[in-house]
Amino acid sequence: MRISELAEATGVPVHTLKFYLREGVLMPGTATSRTRAEYGPEHVERVRLVRGLVEYGGVSVEGVRSIVRALESPPPSRPELLGVAHATLPAGPTRGEVSAEVAALVDDLGWQVWHEGPPVAELSSALEAARGAGVPVSPEALRRYARAMEAVAEVDVDVAAAAASPTEALHTVVVGTVMVDPVLVALRRMAQEAVSVARG
Amino acid sequence: MRISELAEATGVPVHTLKFYLREGVLMPGTATSRTRAEYGPEHVERVRLVRGLVEYGGVSVEGVRSIVRALESPPPSRPELLGVAHATLPAGPTRGEVSAEVAALVDDLGWQVWHEGPPVAELSSALEAARGAGVPVSPEALRRYARAMEAVAEVDVDVAAAAASPTEALHTVVVGTVMVDPVLVALRRMAQEAVSVARG
DNA sequence: CAGTTTGGACAGTGTCACTATCCGATGTCA
């Protein structure tokens, strides 16, 4: 298909597709002449991925570029997969050092995590910000939140393990981590309603 | 304290504080003369709230305005609290109708939720976006995610129930819902690592 | 072969969260 048909198939204006091509988040089509190129279903898929990441994942175009680069590279081995995935994903704001409460939590839960990794720093900063905003998270509440997210991660790992190939597994982990976050946020709000009603 | 001292206490430039005053997200100090005003600890608190919501919650200044308006209004009764809170919070992107799978999920879990509420529409859209991005969420996975978020909501409701006054409860629910989201996201990434390692 | 479409270059737009500049009034300190 030509660029105008790709635009029609995805609902994204031609101009925006050109922009994505320029920014390197959409791979070029196969040129049929100096001023003509052919696009296929993989381009449709890619455009939907880009839009999903930008609109729902809040990922910048530069972040998307780093993600699609990773998806196009030879996939890492199983144990390295998460490290690569988390290094690829755009990190939230981080400021201070890793707080003692996070170290205590990790220790308490028996989690084996990379203490210098982005998620640990992000958690410290997020807790600090919540405290500053007047909503301190008690150690007890934090523990219960962590247990719940462990259950989420169990699902994540199950889904990734079901992937047919390493390439697909990487795609599932990277894209799934970003795109499922808004799903969880919505579910949390719905669950708040449900629990609140159930408590009467 | 004067505006320059408020700036020093919060680490926010004076110019930005003036901007917040202009935008109505920071209440004016008590004027001591025509060109002088006095700020107190509640202003420090408010500034930290605004920064937290903007930086970590990804809330726009207009969204912050709606939130602080709600926090300053007479608090709603317990049963109305969540409705008011969710109506106040900035909604994620929503496009289509409520999908059948969401209705089925709610039915299956026995949740009593407002089907026309923002969270239900957001969930439908987020699921649709994930599908489009090549990471479909199976009904089984969705169910397990929902159960996990139910556990999160249990904590949320416990924390809110512990509030000393309706005003404080509203603050906890509104601000906590926004500020704890990034905490959960970070915990999810850490839990992914931990679970992945544990599975060996 | 007239008219449309394409790829490519390049600059412009709209939004948003600040940030800089001015101004006259007011504090502060020698």
Place this chain on the structure above:
DNA sequence: TGACATCGGATAGTGACACTGTCCAAACTG
């Protein structure tokens, strides 16, 4: 008292970002 910094308030400018509009020549299309 008077020099000088600071304050509030008003107005306008900045930089980042995700597009979006304009042009152009080449090349399809009917």
